[in-house]
Amino acid sequence: MHDMSAPAAHHGAPTSFIRKHVFSLDHKVIGKQYYALALVAALVGMFLSWLMRLHLGFGNLAIPGLHLLSKTGAPGDIMTPEYYLQLMTMHGTIMVFFVLTTAPFAAFGNFFLPIQTGAEDMPFPHFNMMSFWVTFAAFLPIVASFFLSDGPTLGGWTQYAPLSAIGSAGGPGQGLGVVLWAMSICLFCIGQLLGSLNFITTTLDMRCKGMSLMRLPLTAWAWFLTSVMGLAAFAVLMPATILLILDHVAGTSFFVASNLVINDQVLPHSGGSTLLWQHLFWFFGHPEVYIAIVPGMGIVSHILTTNMRKPMLSHRVLIYSMGALVVLSYMVYGHHMFVSGMNPVSSLAFSFPTLVITIPSTIIVLIWLGSLYGSKLRINSASLFALGFVSMFISGGVSGFFLAQPSIDIMLHATYFVVGHFHLVMGVAAMFGIFAGTYFWFPKMTGRMMNETLGKVHFWMSFVGAYCIFMPFHYLGIAGNVRRYQAFTDDYLIPLIPVHKFITIAALFTGVAQLVFLYNLIHSRFKGEIAPNDNPWEGTSLEWSTATPPPHNNFGDTMPVVYHDPYQYSVEGASTDFVMQTSTEKINSPNEEK
Amino acid sequence: MATTVHEPPKIDLDRLPSQGSGNGGWRNLVPADADPRRVKDYSPPPASTGIWVGLAAITMSFAAFTSALVVRQGSAQDWRHITLPSILYLNTLVIIASSVTLEISRRRVAAFMGGSKNRSANPARWLYITLFLGLLFVAGQTFAWMQMKAQGFGLATNVSYSFFYVLTVAHALHLLGGLGGLIRVIGKLNHSVLKRSTLDATSRYWHFMGVLWVYLLFLLWMKL
Secondary structure, eight states: OOOTTSOSOSSOOOOSHIIIIISOOOHHHHHHHHHHHHHHHHHHHHHHHHHHHHHHHSSSOOOTTHHHHOTTTSGGGOOOHHHHHHHHHHHHHIIIIIIIIIIIIIIHHHHHHHHHHTOSSOSOHHHHHHHHHHHHHHHHHHHHHTTSTTOSOOSTTTTOTTGGGSGGGGSTTTTHHHHHHHHHHHHHHHHHHHHHHHHHHHHHHOOOBTOOGGGSOHHHHHHHHHHHHHHHHHHHHHHHHHHHHHHHHTOOOSSOOTTOEETTEEOSOOSOOHHHHHHHHHHHHHHHHHHHHHHHHHHHHHHHHHHHTSOOSOHHHHHHHHHHHHHHHTTOGGGGGTTTTOOHHHHHHHHHHHHHTHHHHHHHHHHHHHHHTTOOOOOSHHHHHHHHHHHHHHHHHHHHHHHTSHHHHHHHTTBHHHHHHHIIIIIIHHHHHHHHHHHHHHHHHHSBOOOHHHHHHHHHHHHHHHHHHHHHHHHHHHTTOBTTOSOOOSTTTGGGHHHHHHHHHHHHHHHHHHHHHHHHHHHHHHHSOBOSSSOTTOOOSGGGTSOSSOOTTSSTTSOOBOOSOTTEESOTTOSSSEEOTTOOOOOOOTTSOO | OOOOOOOOOOOOGGGSGGGOOSSSTTTOOOOTTOOOOOOOSOOOOHHHHHHHHHHHHHHHHHHHHHHHHHHHHHHOTTOOOOOOOTHHHHHHHHHHHHHHHHHHHHHHHHHHHTTOOOGGGOHHHHHHHHHHHHHHHHHHHHHHHHHHHHTTOOTTTOHHHHHHHHHHHHHHHHHHHHHHHHHHHHHHHHTTOOOHHHHHHHHHHHHHHHHHHHHHHHHHHSOO
16 A cells, blocks of 8 residues: 555545545545534534623623524523523534534544555545535534424533433423434534544554654644544543433333432433433543644644744654543543542542643643744744643643642532633634634645734734633632522622623624624635745654645655654754755754654 | 356465464564574465454444443342243254354364365355244244333333343344345355455354354343
8 A cells, every 4th residue: 555656545536526525535535524514613612602691791681683593492582591501502402513523533533644644545445425414414403403493402512311301390491402313422422432443543554664653743643642542532421322212212220219209290311320420421521621632733843843943852752642641531530520429539540630631732732832932933823722721721721720629629510610611621722723723724724824913813802802802700709609500699799790701792792703804714725825835834744845735645746754853943964954854865863853 | 046156266375374473473583694484475364353342342342332231230129020922942953053154164264175076065055044044033033022012011111121122133233234244255255256254254253143142141130
C-alpha cells in the first residue's frame, strides 16, 4: 500500500454526484460533512441559549414567535418552566455531542489525520462514510423531538434516572422525548465508534514511510488519543442508552426503584438502581469532556508552533501529558457524583485522581506558556483563537481545583459555579479550538483565505463576550444561585437578577460575533481571496506538502516520505526558517528526535 | 455446493503479519544525516489492527452490561435467579465446534494459498460447515427465546430475564455480523481475491464470539 510505484488510492476517484458529495468514501469530504453538521448544530445550540438567556435575564419576557416553536411550551410567547428545561436539555445535548465532539474530533480529524500521517485515506472508508451518516441520523431524532406535542425531553443532557426512565409521568417530553433522545445518543455512539476504529488504525497502520509515531504532529496525536478515549467511552454509553430505552418501551426495571410514587400513582417498576445510570453515564461523561478538549489541545499546539516559528518546549512531554489525561479521564468520573449518596470513601477515591489530573493539564499549559515566552508570535485570527483557548482553559481549569474536593463541591455542586467552570474549560475553550482550526486550515480545505480583519473582530468580540458571560457565573454560584432554575423568586436570588441581565446582554453580543464568523465563513468560501500557495502559513507538516485542495488520494502520484520531525522551525543553518517533513535537506536540529 | 478451485492467489511474503511492526516503529532511530529511516516499506494490514480495536469496543460494551448486571443484582431484593433453557448448553457445544471447524478451514486456506492445489482439500468446505454451525447456533438461541416466552418469562418478568434477553440478543446480533464476515470470506475465496488478513480478522472475531458466549453463559448461570 505504501509502495511508491503502486497506485496511491485504494478506492478510485468518484464519478457520480452521489458518491462524490453525498455518500462519499473520501475522508476529506466526510470531514467537511461533519463540519457542516457541527455548524448547523452550533447555530441551533446558540439559538437555544439565546432563548434561555432572554428568559433568565428578563423574567417573563414575551419572545415574539416563540409559540411557533412550541404551543404548549410558550403560550403567549412566554416560556413555561418546563419548556425552559427542555431547551436547556437540547442545548446541552446538541452542543456536547453534535458540536464539541463532532467538529474538533470528527470533522478536522477526518480531513487532516490521514493527510498528516501520509496516508491516502482511512483504511475502512465504508465504515467512515457510515460513521458520518449514522451521526447525521442521530441528529434527526433530536430535531424531531422539538415537534412532539409535549416537546423534547427536559431531563438535562445527563438524563439522570429515575426522571429519565419513568415515562410521561415525569413531565413534558419524558415519554417519547426521552426515547428519541436515547435513540439519538445510541446512534451517535455507533457513529463515533466507527470513526474511532478508523482513526486508530489510520494512526497505527497507515503512516507513510519515515513517519514514526513521534514524528506525528501534535494534532494527529490528539486525534489518536481522543479516538482511544472515544472507543471505550461510547462503547459504555451505548448499552446504557439501550437499557434506558427498554425501561421505557418494554417495562423493564433497570433504573427505576420499587414503589416510586409519581402524581399519586405507584409506578409498576421494581428494584431498579438510580445510581447505576449515573455510574454508566459518567464513565462515558467524564472522558467525553476530554474528547471535546484534547483535539483542541492538539490544534492549538499545532497552530501556536507554526506561528511561534519554534517547536514546543517538549514534543514528547506534551504527548505523554495528553496520554495521561486519557488514562486518568476514566478514573475521575465519580467527582460528578459527590452528592449522589455515594459512599464518602468513594468520594475520596475519586477526588484524588481528580486532583492528580490537574498535573498533566498544568504541564501542558506550562509547555504552551513556556514556549510562547520570548517567541515572536505571528498574530493572526488562528493564533489569536489559539491564545484564547489557552486563556479559557486556564480560567476554567482553575475552578476545577475547587470542585475536585468533595468538601467544597458539596456547597458548589449544581450551582452556576459548575456551569461557569465547564463552559469555560470545555465549552468555550473547545469552541476556540474549532475557530482556530477553521481559520488555520480553511485555505487547505477550500483553496481560499478567510478575511483576517473579520476574524480578528470575531476573536475580540468572542473573547470579551465569553468572559463577560461565564466569569459572573462563578460569582452567582458562590452566592448560592442553583443552576436549572428558570426564575429567581427567592429573596436571596432577587439581588442577583441584574447579574443575569448583564449575562444575557453579553450572550447576545457574543452571539452576534458568531454571526460575523458565519458571514466570513460563507463569504470566504465563495469569494475569499485565493490562497497564495499550498503553504500560506509556512507550516512543516504533511498537509502543507500537498496541493490545495488536496487531490482525491491526498498526494497525487507519489506518496510522501518523511525525513524530519513535524516542527522544524528556525533551524540554524537551514535554507529557510522552516524545514518541511518531506524535505531532503540535511539539518542538524537540537529538536530532531535522536 | 460445488466450489470452483481457482489458481491460488499470490502471497507477498513480505506482507505477512509476522514480518514486523508498522513503519518506523516506536523508537526507530533517526540517522544524524537526515537520511530516510531504515524502515521496511510495510504496514501491518489495517484489518489486523482494526479487528482488535473492534473487539476492544465490544468488550467494553459487554463490560458495561456486566457491571449493570452486578450492580442491579446486588442493589435490590427482587432478583429471581434464572433457570437457563437446556438448549443453551447444546448451543455452547455448537459454537465451540464452529471455532474448531473455522480453525481447520483457516489452515486449509493457508495451505491452499501456499500453493496446494489438492482438490480434496477444498478450503471452502470447512467454511461452509462453520457457517452452518453459526446458523445452527442462532436457530438454537431463537428456540431458547421462544421457549422462555412460551413459559411466560418475558423481557419485563423480572430483571434477571431482562438481562438474559439483553445479553443473548446483543450477542446474537454481534454473531450475525460474524456470519456476514464468513459469507464475505467465502465469496472472496471463491473469486480468488481473499487476503490472508481478512480471513485472520474474521477468525479472530468468530473465536471472540465463542469466548464471549461462554462468558455470558457463565455470567447468567452463576449466582453472585
